Amino acid sequence: MQAFTGFTTIYASLGGLQVGDMLTQLFFFIVLLILLRKYAWGPLMGVMQKREEYVANEIEEAEKSRAEAEKSSQEAAAQLKQTKQEAQKIIEDAKSAGVKQEQDIVESARNEADRIKKSAQEEIENEKEKALQALQDKVASLSVLIASKVIEKEISEQDQEKLINEYIKEAGEE
Numbered sequence: 001m002q003a004f005t006g007f008t009t010i011y012a013s014l015g016g017l018q019v020g021d022m023l024t025q026l027f028f029f030i031v032l033l034i035l036l037r038k039y040a041w042g043p044l045m046g047v048m049q050k051r052e053e054y055v056a057n058e059i060e061e062a063e064k065s066r067a068e069a070e071k072s073s074q075e076a077a078a079q080l081k082q083t084k085q086e087a088q089k090i091i092e093d094a095k096s097a098g099v100k101q102e103q104d105i106v107e108s109a110r111n112e113a114d115r116i117k118k119s120a121q122e123e124i125e126n127e128k129e130k131a132l133q134a135l136q137d138k139v140a141s142l143s144v145l146i147a148s149k150v151i152e153k154e155i156s157e158q159d160q161e162k163l164i165n166e167y168i169k170e171a172g173e174e
Helices: 002-008 019-151 157-173
Strands: none
Touching: 019 157
């Protein structure tokens, strides 16, 4: 028995380690590891796996959002460029329309000025004709009056008429 006692107590002088106690502690340690694995390590690993998937999904969604934002930015830049081009075209069209309108107004004013000038010249001609006619009539009547006083009925009326017409023609030519 002493051999058995000697076997169960190892290095009793150092503190007395008992093999039975060690086996019991080893058994409970293994049971504790199994329980920890089943109730703590498994759920912890599940939570860690879910967290890893969540982070991976978030990174993937962030990458998609970045790609969409970049695409939207490019579309917005293209649309802005197109809008600027359209605005420039509208400005150029407005400028050309303004130049055309200016030319039309100038042309219209020139035409109106030419028409007024022509009308004034025609009116001047008409007034000149009227004045000449009135002058001829006045000269004719004065000539007849003077001639009748000078000649005092020595010339017949037909001769007088002839002289007046000749005088009027000469005055009209001058």
